[in-house]
Amino acid sequence: MTPSPATAKIIPPEKPLEGQVTLPGSKSVTNRALLVAALAKGRSHLTGILRSDDTRHMMAALRSMGVEILEVDETTLEVTGNGHLQAPDDPLFLGNAGTAVRFLTAAAALVDGAVTVTGDAHMQKRPIAPLVDTLRAMGVDAVSETGCPPVVINGTGRFNAGDIAVSGALSSQYISAIMMLAAMGREETRIHIEGGKIGAVGYLHITAAVMRAFGARVTFPASDRIAIEPGGYRAATYQIEPDASAATYLWAAEALTGGDIDIGAAPDTLNQPDAAAHAVISAFPDMPSGIDGSQMQDAVPTIAVMAAFNNTPVHFTGIGNLRVKECDRVEALRDGLTRIRPDLASVEGDDLIVHSDPSLRGQSRPCRIDSYADHRMAMCFALAGLLVRDITIEDPMCVSKTFPAYWDVLRDLGVVVEMNG
Template identity: 60%
Template structure:
């Protein structure tokens, strides 16, 4: 059994064509919206990974017909509602699935319990539960994290909800996708100015409109959603921008040219903003605000280790409640290469680059976090002796990641346990 992969720094620029997988964020939104619609929807370009499989399995358990004709497509047959599952829904560490389905469980006429693995049971969901209660929906999460129990009635009476989205924009997205099921128009309002990755809410609204919902922004911090059913529709999922960041970084680290088949400007996902930052390497900005491209921060932090000058990452407190504490993880793992290479200062991460020839061989812990594994692998493109433990954790969002590097000419040596 392979317990690690050692990356051998390539002696040539990485060149070639790599097709990133479909967007996890968009695939999970489209799966849910197609499931809530009455009729058949075909999703193409979709991601097949641990996260989207958990979503599909849960929807099947609630009476939705889901076929998988190809490796990148789903055929979703919805009835316009969701049935009560026979058992608790286990969703691994799929945060989008847990949060979106927690809200969608209000469409069920019965009790739904949603849970996940040990990591998921540490990820906050309290603000979403409080918001759902304010709409008159019975929901509880005694620990403030999953497991969650929702007792749905098929609809709800509330017309206005305020939600604290400081920890995650997914709370807002979950409520937005729920809102058309109300008995009247629903206004969703931010409680405070803080919100993680606002661009993901734009993705949600665009997907909702594609499936027939009437959703409109009302200023910077509120949205009005009209009641009405979702309509079945075919939907094409664009490639995953977060996955693209690793390939963009690999390109500049090696002086290569990697064709992703899509221009950076054609992405609609927030993490595509990282492209313009990555293109500045090895002269990255002294301060990078990661608040609106959160999943790209580990990529940028790995890149910063080889920059000409130090980089401070700010606006990243939300990274502490992802699949792991990514601020602490990146500080710890980068510093395995050279003590003090990265340090935490409050919720900031400061990376002070050094000559890669001074880096020590390192066995990188991944904390079962796909983004730690994929971003830290980038350091192995320049630093000899970087071994990534638990390499299979990339299956959460990019199962073919190691194959993509291999296809570009990166040699990977398996390490047995």
């Protein structure tokens, strides 16, 4: 008999949520800093790192490729590299860590030998063919039989730099992967982004900032050009900022309940693209009728659930890339919202329309929300449980991917969370 899945039932708080929260470090920045420090010569000190499933997979993979990582304390690492990576004895298993899979698929070109990059069943459904095609155009022997992981890279320790054309429709993670690899080249790499607008250009600037902190020279000579000079990386001390995506849940909890939650970081001090979500969240319950989510993609689930209680409907555009995250987040959001109320959300192409209903506040709407093993689905729909009774989240511990303490944080703020299974 198949056991029932674990669940978390949220009991709406009887008063506004108040308190102080220490945010985890940014997953995006942690995994970039880990890779760049691993490629640097010497000992780097990383502080403020995120401890999560994704970053543990990244650290395990780098260790298997000859990088020494000393865990000083819960948020501090010493990473010692020698300027190259060695071939691992076994395939690199990276769970459902998209950043780790994409970054290491590119970095494996630096290995003299064969590397297999793979992940769990969810990861093996996530596309990677555009990155593989770009690597092949750079002279790297890379093969993905299905267009998704696993990917086999027969590295030679080098690649062709020069001019590289990539599509602007690609995930920014593919382009970031090429950027970090390019600094290890023997000549300048000039990336030309075709087709205009990049989906999440802010993350490319985050990548460039991490690279520069470790001595790389990166410039953006035009809106569709990135230039990376050769020279590799040098060891550095680097502070990882708090996770802006995680902050969105606390900003939302504060806005939804009229509370006062101190996360220890002002929005304008965070460089990650999702920090822009604060302005939208602060407008609740009068958020704008149209929201372009292209530049704050991980914040869209948070805002979409808030939109259920907004005074007017909200139409989300620029979110096509959400279909190829840990799950199809466009459909997962529609599914979860319509479980709360049958016509609460609809999908048009890649757009999500939330048909807001402020009267839902205080109602009992018994439903089980399928998280699709996606941390962002579990965390964002917990927000609905702050205002609506009898909301239950399936597979709640998938939050360990980026915010392992999420349920404890809610409890500390005064939310009753009933775990089962």
